[in-house]
Amino acid sequence: MGTISSDEILLDRARKGDQNAFREILEQHQHTVARTVAGMLGNTSEVDDVVQVVFIRFYKTLHRFRGEAACRTYLTRIAINASLDVLRRRKNLRSRFISRDDENKTLAEPGAYDSESERFDRIQLINSAMNQLKPHHRAVVVLRLIDGYSVIETAELLGIAQGTVMSRLSRATAHLRTILGPILEEEN
Amino acid sequence: MKDPHLHTLLQEAVEINAEFNTQPFLPDRIMRKIRTINPSEEQFFQMIWFAFKPVILASVLFVLGFLSYNTFISRSYEVPPTTTEIVFGLQPLTLTTAYSTDLDESPSTIP
Numbered sequence: 001m002g003t004i005s006s007d008e009i010l011l012d013r014a015r016k017g018d019q020n021a022f023r024e025i026l027e028q029h030q031h032t033v034a035r036t037v038a039g040m041l042g043n044t045s046e047v048d049d050v051v052q053v054v055f056i057r058f059y060k061t062l063h064r065f066r067g068e069a070a071c072r073t074y075l076t077r078i079a080i081n082a083s084l085d086v087l088r089r090r091k092n093l094r095s096r097f098i099s100r101d102d103e104n105k106t107l108a109e110p111g112a113y114d115s116e117s118e119r120f121d122r123i124q125l126i127n128s129a130m131n132q133l134k135p136h137h138r139a140v141v142v143l144r145l146i147d148g149y150s151v152i153e154t155a156e157l158l159g160i161a162q163g164t165v166m167s168r169l170s171r172a173t174a175h176l177r178t179i180l181g182p183i184l185e186e187e188n
Numbered sequence: 189m190k191d192p193h194l195h196t197l198l199q200e201a202v203e204i205n206a207e208f209n210t211q212p213f214l215p216d217r218i219m220r221k222i223r224t225i226n227p228s229e230e231q232f233f234q235m236i237w238f239a240f241k242p243v244i245l246a247s248v249l250f251v252l253g254f255l256s257y258n259t260f261i262s263r264s265y266e267v268p269p270t271t272t273e274i275v276f277g278l279q280p281l282t283l284t285t286a287y288s289t290d291l292d293e294s295p296s297t298i299p
Contacts, residue, residue, distance in 0.1 A: 015235070017235050026219070127201060145199075146202050
């Protein structure tokens with residue numbers, strides 16, 4: 001609640017052209033936006049650029065944002081849309097130039113690496129599994145499992161029905177469980 | 189629906205990806221970029237509105253008050269004034285007032 005009211009004060013100041021207030025908003029929400037974008041795009045240097053795009057879009061639409069939604073929700077919506085744009089562009093490029101080798105990684109044999117490289121390998125596999133999801137399924141996974149939004153909030157953020165959120169999440173998690181099965185078994 | 193292990197794995201991967209791919213001086217970079225953005229016309233008027241809201245409201249009230257006072261005063265003139273004369277609170281222009289050298293004298297008192 002405190003964050004929302006402090007957001008409102010900062011937003012009001014930012015709308016009046018106070019750039020220090022906008023910087024404070026940026027610093028408060030930078031990590032949340034970066035997590036959402038990283039969830040959508042995976043391990044890529046594009047994350048940094050997309051976070052920048054998100055805040056610039058936010059700045060440009062600041063006067064239209066009336067505070068009906070929380071600042072975090074509004075930024076998340078921009079982050080998801082900006083990430084989907086990147087994934088669409090990436091898909092077009094990939095179909096022409098890039099091979100799909102990196103998408104078919106398998107888990108290394110247990111004990112083949114030391115703990116640090118095993119951890120790195122595990123992260124790579126998770127990224128690879130996420131990359132195999134359809135962009136709209138990935139958006140649901142990011143919002144529900146990573147950002148912690150409820151089904152209703154996720155449906156509102158993506159402009160889809162709650163039933164669609166649940167079916168996409170169910171399909172996406174089933175797919176992730178298949179690929180990440182060995183790691184999940186290890187965890188258990 | 190939520191698998192705690194899957195949830196933890198995804199969280200861990202995303203945290204690492206976000207940390208690894210975000211530069212520490214990103215806010216500076218974004219703020220530099222924002223300073224180069226020219227506000228759009230709509231945004232400019234919004235900013236002016238937010239910044240000068242009390243002044244704009246006071247000015248509108250003052251103008252409305254000024255107009256009603258002038259309209260009220262113009263009712264006392266014998267010669268009906270034009271709209272411009274009513275708005276600006278001017279004495280109606282007649283041959284007598286046009287050649288009158290006495291600026292203070294009202295046309296209502298001139299025969």
